Amino acid sequence: MKQTALVTGATAGFGKAIAQRLVHDGYRVIATGRRRERLEALAAELGPDLLPFPLDMDDAAAVTALPGSLPEGWRDVDVLINNAGLALGMEKAQDADIANWQTMIATNVTGMVELTRVLLPGMVARDRGHVVTLGSTAGAYPYAGGNVYGATKAFVSQFTRNLRCDLLGHNVRVTNLEPGLCGGSEFSQVRLRDDAKAAAVYAGTKPLLPVDIAETVAWVLSLPRHVNINEIEMMPVCQAAGGLAVARGMKD
Template sequence: MKQIAMVTGATAGFGRAIAQRLVHDGYRVIATGRRQERLDALAAELGPDLLPFRLDMDDAAAIAALPGSLPQEWRDVDILVSNAGLALGMEKAQEADIANWQTMISTNVTGMVELTRVMLPGMVARERGHVITLGSTAGTYPYTGGNVYGATKAFVRQFTRNLRCDLLGHNVRVTNLEPGLCGGSEFSQVRLRDNAKAEAVYEGTKPLLPTDIAETVAWVLSLPRHVNINEIEMMPVCQAAGGLAVARGMKD
């Protein structure tokens, strides 16, 4: 029997690339997202091993009902790839739009933990499973305007570390992937709401791409069941963590 993977945020970017790679590698994939037409296009591309399933990560009731909402033959989910997430705005904290903060928390934190909670009991009962979360280097390294987005990704890291403790004694693995600068997705367009500014983010760089993230997911899943990769921090060669900043000429 082919293993079943659920990939959230599969309508673009990392999620789409991960879904494509996993079907190629012989998994059956439940691809979730809000844009039904994109999910249907992905299903048309990848065939019967991909199940398009509309899911809004802000809809707590839909998440709670998810295990029973899936077709019977798709319910034993072996792998959960929690990819859905977003960043909104680059304003400093004192200038930020509180609605953007609330949306990031709702999607990156609340929706992610609710989905994890409903999928874990089945994995534990079957004594097999793998939870893979998409964190970010922003959860480790602060930068101006990163405020709540970085905090949500720090939450993801600590949540997965605690999952490892809770799941000790069960054959359920947990991995957090933390990419740095990544192009080829809608991330910067969504964050900046300006295509020209989004393109400028990657000008003169060779960033990571969604296929690089999918390759990493595939590698983690390919390891023997007794091997757990706790965390992977990855950056393109053109990126490094910045040094400490100093403001000069400040008034007393």
């Protein structure tokens, strides 16, 4: 019997690539996102093993109601891919738009934990399941303008570690995947709201791509059920963590 995976943020980028890969690997996939037309196009591409399910991660009532809102036969979710997330703005904290901060927290943290909470009891009851959450190297390495986005991804990292503690004794796995520089998605366009600036982020680089993330997810899921990959930090070879910064010539 095919396993059922739920992938959030499946309308583009990582989520779309992960959904495509999992259907190819024999999963049935519930693909969620806000843009219904994109989900329906994905279902037309992938066939009956892809269920389009419009969902706004900022809508707490819809997230809470999700398990009972799924069609019969799709309600036992074996794999949750917490992919939906975003970054908004690159301003330093003292200049940032508080609305951007609130949106990042609502999506990257609140929506993610609410969805995890409503699906975990079923996994525990069935004594099988896997939660894979998309964190970021921004959760480990600070940079100017990263402020709340980095903080939300640090939350993801600690949340998944604590989930493993709570799930000890159950055959439910938890993995935090932390990519670095990634192209081929809408991430920078959404963050910078300027196509030219977004393109400049990747100029002269060979970044990770959504297919690389999907490949990593597929590998993690393919391992024997007694093997838990706690965290994976991945970067393209053109990227490394920067050294400590020093400001010179400051006034006393």
